[in-house]
Amino acid sequence: xxxxxxxxxxxxxxxAAAGVLGLWAGLFWxxxxxxxxxxxxxSRTRWLVPLGAAILTAAALGRLASARIARPSTxxxxxxxxxxxxxxxxxxxxxxxxxxxxxxxxxxxxxxAGSGIGATARAVTGDLDFVDVxxxxxxDAALAQLTARAGEPITLEGIxxxxxxxxxDEMTLARYIVxxxxxxxxxxxxxxxxxxxxxxxPDDWVRVQGxxxxxxxxxxxxxxxxxxxxxxxxxxxTP
Amino acid sequence: xxxxxxxGPAPPVAGVARSRAWIGxxxxxxxxxxxxxxLDPQRxxxxxxxxxxxxxLLVEAMPxxxxxxxxxAAIEVFVPASAFARIGRLPRAxxxxxxxxxxxxxxxxxxxxxxxxxxxxxxxxxxxxAVTFMLAAPIVNPVVIASTAVAYRGxxxxxxxxxxxxxxxLLVAMVVGWVIGARRPEELLRARGDLEAHEVEEAEPxxxxxxxxxxxxxxxxxxxxxxxxxxxxxxxxxxxxxxxDQVADLPxxxxxxxxxxxxxxxxxxxxxxxxxxxFVSFGPSSQLAFLVFxxxxxxxxxxxxxxxxxxxxxxxxxxxxxxxxxxxxxxxxVIWG
Numbered sequence: 001x002x003x004x005x006x007x008x009x010x011x012x013x014x015x016a017a018a019g020v021l022g023l024w025a026g027l028f029w030x031x032x033x034x035x036x037x038x039x040x041x042x043s044r045t046r047w048l049v050p051l052g053a054a055i056l057t058a059a060a061l062g063r064l065a066s067a068r069i070a071r072p073s074t075x076x077x078x079x080x081x082x083x084x085x086x087x088x089x090x091x092x093x094x095x096x097x098x099x100x101x102x103x104x105x106x107x108x109x110x111x112x113a114g115s116g117i118g119a120t121a122r123a124v125t126g127d128l129d130f131v132d133v134x135x136x137x138x139x140d141a142a143l144a145q146l147t148a149r150a151g152e153p154i155t156l157e158g159i160x161x162x163x164x165x166x167x168x169d170e171m172t173l174a175r176y177i178v179x180x181x182x183x184x185x186x187x188x189x190x191x192x193x194x195x196x197x198x199x200x201x202p203d204d205w206v207r208v209q210g211x212x213x214x215x216x217x218x219x220x221x222x223x224x225x226x227x228x229x230x231x232x233x234x235x236x237x238t239p
Numbered sequence: 240x241x242x243x244x245x246x247g248p249a250p251p252v253a254g255v256a257r258s259r260a261w262i263g264x265x266x267x268x269x270x271x272x273x274x275x276x277x278l279d280p281q282r283x284x285x286x287x288x289x290x291x292x293x294x295x296l297l298v299e300a301m302p303x304x305x306x307x308x309x310x311x312a313a314i315e316v317f318v319p320a321s322a323f324a325r326i327g328r329l330p331r332a333x334x335x336x337x338x339x340x341x342x343x344x345x346x347x348x349x350x351x352x353x354x355x356x357x358x359x360x361x362x363x364x365x366x367x368x369a370v371t372f373m374l375a376a377p378i379v380n381p382v383v384i385a386s387t388a389v390a391y392r393g394x395x396x397x398x399x400x401x402x403x404x405x406x407x408x409l410l411v412a413m414v415v416g417w418v419i420g421a422r423r424p425e426e427l428l429r430a431r432g433d434l435e436a437h438e439v440e441e442a443e444p445x446x447x448x449x450x451x452x453x454x455x456x457x458x459x460x461x462x463x464x465x466x467x468x469x470x471x472x473x474x475x476x477x478x479x480x481x482x483x484d485q486v487a488d489l490p491x492x493x494x495x496x497x498x499x500x501x502x503x504x505x506x507x508x509x510x511x512x513x514x515x516x517x518f519v520s521f522g523p524s525s526q527l528a529f530l531v532f533x534x535x536x537x538x539x540x541x542x543x544x545x546x547x548x549x550x551x552x553x554x555x556x557x558x559x560x561x562x563x564x565x566x567x568x569x570x571x572x573v574i575w576g
């Protein structure tokens with residue numbers, strides 16, 4: 001046995017595969033430690049990050065532990081490019097600064113304006129938020145509940161969207177609602193009236209405190225205070 | 240099977256070419272990362288959207304791929320082929336329902352079921368049964384049924400959607416299995432390329448073989464997942480979802496539009512019900528078409544299938560899944576709207 005161990009050498013192919021899997025494992029640990037998983041996943045699916053980190057780490061370590069063989073070979077050109085292509089997305093996600101969906105996506109995704117937000121099917125109870133708004137814009141029962149609470153105070157945090165047709169003292173505030181990952185994001189929007197003209201630009205994050213008034217499927221918020229805020233730790237809401 | 244040791248050291252000229260390839264790969268990776276930093280996705284809205292959606296699809300799907308590969312490697316190393324021979328002795332009329340219903344016990348989304356089905360075929364399970372399992376599992380497993388129930392709770396069409404998805408998912412999976420019929424594994428599976436070399440010698444200890452298969456399956460599936468996720472992210476970035484609203488009231492086109500949307504969006508089967516439910520201008524049958532077609536055929540799956548299975552299989556699956564879903568949901572449209 002000791003003779004065969006002495007004859008083994010590191011296999012570059014296996015080391016490369018272990019390295020690529022290690023890079024992916026590193027990405028999942030990075031997302032877990034920094035909390036950046038909230039940029040990609042909802043709170044419902046965040047458990048996938050430790051799961052991915054654990055399996056990929058085990059795979060990388062297992063491959064590393066079995067990387068010494070009798071007659072190793074170097075990766076072929078095709079293998080090298082394939083492994084490079086697999087490594088690239090992990091490397092990109094590790095090195096890019098944190099980014100979130102902005103106004104560009106608002107008009108490209110489902111919202112009450114086109115179809116409604118089924119993801120927010122819930123009773124409108126407790127403190128009002130964007131998920132309640134989305135529910136009211138989708139379901140008659142939720143709309144009736146919100147309408148019954150017209151004039152109640154509401155605090156919303158969201159992004160200012162581009163809307164050229166609005167008067168200078170109004171803006172549309174939007175927030176993405178994500179069920180599993182950002183690919184399934186839907187949009188809830190409100191029209192805010194009583195905004196200081198020219199104070200905010202598209203893609204700015206703001207907090208609006210005011211009173212809510214559903215008008216048909218559209219939800220108006222009469223602003224009492226509007227202030228700029230940094231991007232929240234959890235930029236997407238989960239229904 | 241393994242071949243790394245059989246291949247032996249490369250000739251000197253090939254060795255130089257291989258070293259150059261490695262240098263090229265590392266240089267390209269560095270250049271792309273540098274370019275991405277300099278471009279700054281924050282300043283380019285479309286790039287920002289593309290990167291986030293691409294990243295989110297990968298971050299969500301890669302753990303499922305890894306989990307599927309883990310199960311696949313365990314099947315290969317720890318489950319004897321005789322375990323599948325018993326299923327193979329069942330009459331085909333029973334094999335397909337048995338395979339479809341066994342998907343209930345496998346609560347992962349569609350990405351995880353592909354490597355498992357591939358491994359089942361290689362272990363001797365009839366290809367038709369393995370494919371039926373692969374297509375049914377992402378739809379009929381308890382997590383997906385529960386998420387569908389949550390998405391449609393309080394709606395009139397609740398039972399139509401929950402039971403319809405379950406039943407139609409089983410039906411379509413079995414029809415595809417029936418179409419695959421008695422095809423042999425070599426007619427179904429594509430030969431793996433160079434990365435097959437990552438697999439190990441049968442003589443190696445079991446734990447080394449396990450990690451060999453685990454690594455091989457993850458690497459094999461990951462490249463197709465990345466390609467599919469990139470295409471899906473590009474579609475989500477450049478094609479607004481609202482384009483399908485125009486056909487919401489048209490009987491057959493609404494079904495086709497929702498199936499096309501499911502293909503393009505490439506959502507996880509555990510979350511797609513929430514998105515389907517958001518298309519309230521479409522009737523239950525159109526939403527059902529979205530929920531049954533998507534987990535069986537979408538862009539990232541097409542890439543995974545293309546890497547795993549023969550072209551004939553891919554063609555047969557897309558056509559059969561599409562036709563069966565369309566015909567079944569047309570009948571439902573007549574009944575429920």
